[in-house]
Amino acid sequence: MGAWQTLTVEQTGRVAVVTFRRADQLNAMNRLMQREITSAFEALSVDDGVGAIVVTGEGRGFMAGADIKEYAAQSAPEFDSFQAAGTRMYASIEDNRKPVIAAVNGFALGGGMELVLCCDIVIANQYAKLGLPEIKLGLIPGGGGTQRSVAKLGRNRANFLLMTGAIVPASEFVEAGLVNEIVDAEKLMARALELAAMIAAEPAGAVEGLKRLTAHAVSGDLAGGLATERDILGELYRGEIGQRRVREFAEKSAGRAAKAKP
Structure with a gap:
Protein backbone atom coordinates (compact mmCIF):
# COMPACT_ATOMS: atom_id res chain seq x y z
CA MET A 1 0.00 0.00 0.00
CA ALA A 201 -15.70 -13.30 9.13
CA GLU A 202 -19.30 -12.38 8.32
CA PRO A 203 -20.53 -11.82 4.72
CA ALA A 204 -19.02 -8.56 3.51
CA GLY A 205 -22.20 -7.43 1.74
CA ALA A 206 -24.27 -7.78 4.89
CA VAL A 207 -21.72 -5.96 7.05
CA GLU A 208 -21.43 -3.11 4.55
CA GLY A 209 -25.21 -2.91 4.29
CA LEU A 210 -25.58 -2.69 8.07
CA LYS A 211 -23.04 0.11 8.25
CA ARG A 212 -24.89 2.08 5.59
CA LEU A 213 -28.23 1.54 7.31
CA THR A 214 -27.16 2.57 10.81
CA ALA A 215 -25.53 5.68 9.35
CA HIS A 216 -28.77 6.46 7.52
CA ALA A 217 -30.78 6.00 10.70
CA VAL A 218 -28.84 8.80 12.39
CA SER A 219 -29.88 11.18 9.61
CA GLY A 220 -33.48 11.06 10.82
CA ASP A 221 -34.85 10.08 7.41
CA LEU A 222 -36.85 7.06 8.63
CA ALA A 223 -38.81 6.51 5.41
CA GLY A 224 -35.67 6.61 3.30
CA GLY A 225 -33.85 4.35 5.74
CA LEU A 226 -36.64 1.79 5.70
CA ALA A 227 -36.69 1.78 1.89
CA THR A 228 -32.92 1.33 1.72
CA GLU A 229 -33.16 -1.42 4.34
CA ARG A 230 -35.66 -3.33 2.19
CA ASP A 231 -33.49 -2.92 -0.90
CA ILE A 232 -30.32 -4.16 0.80
CA LEU A 233 -32.12 -7.08 2.47
CA GLY A 234 -33.60 -8.11 -0.88
CA GLU A 235 -30.16 -8.07 -2.52
CA LEU A 236 -28.67 -10.15 0.30
CA TYR A 237 -31.55 -12.62 0.31
CA ARG A 238 -31.20 -13.21 -3.42
CA GLY A 239 -27.41 -13.52 -3.19
CA GLU A 240 -25.54 -16.84 -3.04
CA ILE A 241 -24.53 -16.55 0.64
CA GLY A 242 -27.97 -15.53 1.82
CA GLN A 243 -29.69 -18.28 -0.13
CA ARG A 244 -27.28 -20.91 1.13
CA ARG A 245 -27.44 -19.90 4.79
CA VAL A 246 -31.22 -19.56 4.84
CA ARG A 247 -31.55 -22.98 3.18
CA GLU A 248 -29.13 -24.57 5.65
CA PHE A 249 -30.97 -23.05 8.60
CA ALA A 250 -34.33 -24.26 7.26
CA GLU A 251 -32.98 -27.78 6.76
CA LYS A 252 -31.56 -27.91 10.29
CA SER A 253 -34.79 -26.55 11.70
CA ALA A 254 -36.80 -29.19 9.84
CA GLY A 255 -34.46 -31.89 11.13
CA ARG A 256 -34.86 -30.74 14.73
CA ALA A 257 -38.65 -30.65 14.32
CA ALA A 258 -38.68 -34.21 12.94
CA LYS A 259 -36.61 -35.50 15.84
CA ALA A 260 -38.91 -33.81 18.32
CA LYS A 261 -42.02 -35.67 17.06
CA PRO A 262 -43.18 -38.48 19.36
Whole structure:
Protein backbone atom coordinates (compact mmCIF):
# COMPACT_ATOMS: atom_id res chain seq x y z
CA MET A 1 0.00 0.00 0.00
CA GLY A 2 3.04 2.26 0.09
CA ALA A 3 5.60 3.59 2.55
CA TRP A 4 4.20 5.69 5.37
CA GLN A 5 5.99 8.24 7.54
CA THR A 6 3.36 8.98 10.19
CA LEU A 7 1.49 5.67 10.46
CA THR A 8 1.67 2.00 9.68
CA VAL A 9 -0.86 -0.32 8.05
CA GLU A 10 -0.59 -4.00 8.93
CA GLN A 11 -2.90 -6.85 8.01
CA THR A 12 -3.64 -10.17 9.69
CA GLY A 13 -6.18 -12.27 7.89
CA ARG A 14 -9.02 -9.97 6.88
CA VAL A 15 -8.27 -7.38 9.58
CA ALA A 16 -6.19 -4.27 8.86
CA VAL A 17 -4.62 -2.26 11.70
CA VAL A 18 -3.82 1.42 11.20
CA THR A 19 -1.47 2.75 13.90
CA PHE A 20 -0.56 6.42 14.25
CA ARG A 21 3.22 6.74 14.71
CA ARG A 22 3.98 10.19 16.14
CA ALA A 23 4.25 9.09 19.75
CA ASP A 24 6.64 11.92 20.65
CA GLN A 25 3.81 14.34 19.73
CA LEU A 26 1.02 12.23 21.28
CA ASN A 27 0.19 11.42 17.64
CA ALA A 28 -0.89 15.00 16.95
CA MET A 29 -1.98 15.35 13.34
CA ASN A 30 0.02 17.44 10.92
CA ARG A 31 -0.65 17.91 7.22
CA LEU A 32 1.41 14.88 6.20
CA MET A 33 -0.39 12.66 8.69
CA GLN A 34 -3.73 13.98 7.48
CA ARG A 35 -2.86 13.04 3.88
CA GLU A 36 -1.58 9.62 4.88
CA ILE A 37 -4.68 8.80 6.96
CA THR A 38 -6.90 9.72 4.02
CA SER A 39 -4.83 7.69 1.57
CA ALA A 40 -4.69 4.64 3.84
CA PHE A 41 -8.41 4.53 4.63
CA GLU A 42 -9.50 5.20 1.05
CA ALA A 43 -7.31 2.30 -0.11
CA LEU A 44 -8.62 -0.02 2.61
CA SER A 45 -12.20 0.85 1.72
CA VAL A 46 -11.86 -0.72 -1.72
CA ASP A 47 -9.63 -3.63 -0.70
CA ASP A 48 -11.72 -6.80 -0.95
CA GLY A 49 -9.14 -8.62 1.17
CA VAL A 50 -10.02 -6.47 4.17
CA GLY A 51 -13.20 -7.07 6.16
CA ALA A 52 -12.65 -4.73 9.13
CA ILE A 53 -10.23 -2.04 10.28
CA VAL A 54 -8.78 -1.28 13.71
CA VAL A 55 -7.29 2.17 14.30
CA THR A 56 -5.09 3.04 17.28
CA GLY A 57 -2.09 5.11 18.32
CA GLU A 58 1.35 4.24 19.58
CA GLY A 59 2.55 5.37 22.99
CA ARG A 60 0.33 7.21 25.47
CA GLY A 61 -1.93 8.91 22.97
CA PHE A 62 -4.54 7.90 20.45
CA MET A 63 -4.44 11.32 18.79
CA ALA A 64 -4.01 14.63 20.59
CA GLY A 65 -5.74 16.70 17.92
CA ALA A 66 -4.00 18.87 15.38
CA ASP A 67 -0.30 19.67 15.63
CA ILE A 68 -0.65 23.13 17.16
CA LYS A 69 2.89 24.19 16.20
CA GLU A 70 2.06 23.64 12.54
CA TYR A 71 -1.46 24.95 13.06
CA ALA A 72 -0.18 28.26 14.45
CA ALA A 73 2.17 28.80 11.51
CA GLN A 74 -0.50 28.39 8.82
CA SER A 75 -1.56 31.30 6.67
CA ALA A 76 -5.30 31.85 6.23
CA PRO A 77 -5.34 29.99 2.86
CA GLU A 78 -3.28 27.16 4.36
CA PHE A 79 -5.70 26.93 7.28
CA ASP A 80 -8.67 26.75 4.92
CA SER A 81 -6.93 24.07 2.85
CA PHE A 82 -6.14 22.04 6.00
CA GLN A 83 -9.78 22.16 7.09
CA ALA A 84 -11.04 21.16 3.65
CA ALA A 85 -8.61 18.24 3.54
CA GLY A 86 -9.80 17.29 7.02
CA THR A 87 -13.36 16.93 5.74
CA ARG A 88 -12.17 14.35 3.22
CA MET A 89 -10.07 12.57 5.86
CA TYR A 90 -12.95 12.14 8.31
CA ALA A 91 -15.23 11.00 5.48
CA SER A 92 -12.66 8.33 4.53
CA ILE A 93 -13.31 6.79 7.96
CA GLU A 94 -17.00 7.48 8.53
CA ASP A 95 -18.01 6.54 4.98
CA ASN A 96 -15.53 3.68 4.69
CA ARG A 97 -17.10 0.53 3.26
CA LYS A 98 -15.48 -1.45 6.07
CA PRO A 99 -16.41 -1.16 9.75
CA VAL A 100 -13.79 0.82 11.68
CA ILE A 101 -13.04 -0.04 15.31
CA ALA A 102 -11.20 2.57 17.38
CA ALA A 103 -8.88 1.13 20.02
CA VAL A 104 -8.42 4.27 22.13
CA ASN A 105 -5.20 3.81 24.08
CA GLY A 106 -4.83 7.30 25.57
CA PHE A 107 -5.75 10.90 24.86
CA ALA A 108 -8.21 11.46 22.01
CA LEU A 109 -8.60 15.22 21.91
CA GLY A 110 -9.87 17.72 19.37
CA GLY A 111 -9.34 16.16 15.97
CA GLY A 112 -8.58 12.87 17.72
CA MET A 113 -12.02 12.77 19.31
CA GLU A 114 -13.54 13.85 16.01
CA LEU A 115 -11.88 10.81 14.47
CA VAL A 116 -13.32 8.58 17.22
CA LEU A 117 -16.77 10.02 16.49
CA CYS A 118 -16.38 8.74 12.90
CA CYS A 119 -15.74 5.15 13.99
CA ASP A 120 -18.34 2.39 14.13
CA ILE A 121 -17.25 0.72 17.38
CA VAL A 122 -15.09 2.21 20.13
CA ILE A 123 -13.02 0.25 22.64
CA ALA A 124 -10.92 2.18 25.18
CA ASN A 125 -8.51 1.37 27.96
CA GLN A 126 -8.92 2.59 31.53
CA TYR A 127 -6.52 5.49 30.98
CA ALA A 128 -8.17 6.91 27.85
CA LYS A 129 -9.60 10.41 27.95
CA LEU A 130 -11.64 12.23 25.32
CA GLY A 131 -12.51 15.85 24.76
CA LEU A 132 -13.14 18.69 22.35
CA PRO A 133 -11.08 21.47 23.97
CA GLU A 134 -10.97 23.88 21.01
CA ILE A 135 -12.87 26.49 23.04
CA LYS A 136 -9.68 26.93 25.09
CA LEU A 137 -8.06 28.30 21.94
CA GLY A 138 -11.04 30.52 21.22
CA LEU A 139 -12.01 28.17 18.40
CA ILE A 140 -14.55 25.44 17.70
CA PRO A 141 -14.06 21.96 16.24
CA GLY A 142 -13.68 22.03 12.46
CA GLY A 143 -13.74 18.33 11.61
CA GLY A 144 -17.42 17.66 12.26
CA GLY A 145 -17.17 17.60 16.05
CA THR A 146 -20.11 19.93 16.63
CA GLN A 147 -22.42 17.80 14.51
CA ARG A 148 -21.24 14.27 15.24
CA SER A 149 -21.04 14.85 19.00
CA VAL A 150 -24.71 15.84 19.04
CA ALA A 151 -25.65 12.84 16.87
CA LYS A 152 -23.79 10.36 19.06
CA LEU A 153 -24.06 11.93 22.52
CA GLY A 154 -27.15 14.13 22.49
CA ARG A 155 -27.21 17.92 22.48
CA ASN A 156 -26.72 18.58 26.19
CA ARG A 157 -23.73 16.27 26.57
CA ALA A 158 -22.26 17.74 23.40
CA ASN A 159 -22.80 21.29 24.67
CA PHE A 160 -21.01 20.43 27.91
CA LEU A 161 -17.97 19.11 26.07
CA LEU A 162 -17.90 21.85 23.46
CA MET A 163 -18.55 24.82 25.74
CA THR A 164 -16.33 23.81 28.66
CA GLY A 165 -13.56 22.06 26.74
CA ALA A 166 -13.67 19.32 29.37
CA ILE A 167 -11.37 16.32 29.00
CA VAL A 168 -13.36 13.35 30.25
CA PRO A 169 -12.43 9.72 31.09
CA ALA A 170 -13.58 7.32 28.38
CA SER A 171 -15.53 5.36 31.00
CA GLU A 172 -17.99 8.27 31.23
CA PHE A 173 -18.96 7.75 27.58
CA VAL A 174 -20.08 4.15 28.00
CA GLU A 175 -23.54 5.04 29.27
CA ALA A 176 -23.87 7.63 26.51
CA GLY A 177 -23.21 4.91 23.95
CA LEU A 178 -20.11 6.36 22.30
CA VAL A 179 -17.70 3.92 23.95
CA ASN A 180 -18.72 0.26 23.75
CA GLU A 181 -16.28 -1.22 26.24
CA ILE A 182 -13.52 -0.29 28.69
CA VAL A 183 -10.72 -2.85 28.56
CA ASP A 184 -7.50 -3.23 30.59
CA ALA A 185 -4.66 -1.55 28.73
CA GLU A 186 -2.73 -4.78 28.15
CA LYS A 187 -5.82 -6.41 26.62
CA LEU A 188 -7.02 -3.49 24.48
CA MET A 189 -5.59 -4.53 21.13
CA ALA A 190 -6.44 -8.19 21.65
CA ARG A 191 -10.07 -7.28 22.26
CA ALA A 192 -10.21 -4.90 19.29
CA LEU A 193 -8.67 -7.52 17.01
CA GLU A 194 -11.07 -10.16 18.33
CA LEU A 195 -14.07 -8.00 17.48
CA ALA A 196 -12.64 -7.05 14.10
CA ALA A 197 -11.98 -10.68 13.18
CA MET A 198 -15.48 -11.67 14.29
CA ILE A 199 -17.04 -9.01 12.07
CA ALA A 200 -14.67 -9.64 9.14
CA ALA A 201 -15.70 -13.30 9.13
CA GLU A 202 -19.30 -12.38 8.32
CA PRO A 203 -20.53 -11.82 4.72
CA ALA A 204 -19.02 -8.56 3.51
CA GLY A 205 -22.20 -7.43 1.74
CA ALA A 206 -24.27 -7.78 4.89
CA VAL A 207 -21.72 -5.96 7.05
CA GLU A 208 -21.43 -3.11 4.55
CA GLY A 209 -25.21 -2.91 4.29
CA LEU A 210 -25.58 -2.69 8.07
CA LYS A 211 -23.04 0.11 8.25
CA ARG A 212 -24.89 2.08 5.59
CA LEU A 213 -28.23 1.54 7.31
CA THR A 214 -27.16 2.57 10.81
CA ALA A 215 -25.53 5.68 9.35
CA HIS A 216 -28.77 6.46 7.52
CA ALA A 217 -30.78 6.00 10.70
CA VAL A 218 -28.84 8.80 12.39
CA SER A 219 -29.88 11.18 9.61
CA GLY A 220 -33.48 11.06 10.82
CA ASP A 221 -34.85 10.08 7.41
CA LEU A 222 -36.85 7.06 8.63
CA ALA A 223 -38.81 6.51 5.41
CA GLY A 224 -35.67 6.61 3.30
CA GLY A 225 -33.85 4.35 5.74
CA LEU A 226 -36.64 1.79 5.70
CA ALA A 227 -36.69 1.78 1.89
CA THR A 228 -32.92 1.33 1.72
CA GLU A 229 -33.16 -1.42 4.34
CA ARG A 230 -35.66 -3.33 2.19
CA ASP A 231 -33.49 -2.92 -0.90
CA ILE A 232 -30.32 -4.16 0.80
CA LEU A 233 -32.12 -7.08 2.47
CA GLY A 234 -33.60 -8.11 -0.88
CA GLU A 235 -30.16 -8.07 -2.52
CA LEU A 236 -28.67 -10.15 0.30
CA TYR A 237 -31.55 -12.62 0.31
CA ARG A 238 -31.20 -13.21 -3.42
CA GLY A 239 -27.41 -13.52 -3.19
CA GLU A 240 -25.54 -16.84 -3.04
CA ILE A 241 -24.53 -16.55 0.64
CA GLY A 242 -27.97 -15.53 1.82
CA GLN A 243 -29.69 -18.28 -0.13
CA ARG A 244 -27.28 -20.91 1.13
CA ARG A 245 -27.44 -19.90 4.79
CA VAL A 246 -31.22 -19.56 4.84
CA ARG A 247 -31.55 -22.98 3.18
CA GLU A 248 -29.13 -24.57 5.65
CA PHE A 249 -30.97 -23.05 8.60
CA ALA A 250 -34.33 -24.26 7.26
CA GLU A 251 -32.98 -27.78 6.76
CA LYS A 252 -31.56 -27.91 10.29
CA SER A 253 -34.79 -26.55 11.70
CA ALA A 254 -36.80 -29.19 9.84
CA GLY A 255 -34.46 -31.89 11.13
CA ARG A 256 -34.86 -30.74 14.73
CA ALA A 257 -38.65 -30.65 14.32
CA ALA A 258 -38.68 -34.21 12.94
CA LYS A 259 -36.61 -35.50 15.84
CA ALA A 260 -38.91 -33.81 18.32
CA LYS A 261 -42.02 -35.67 17.06
CA PRO A 262 -43.18 -38.48 19.36
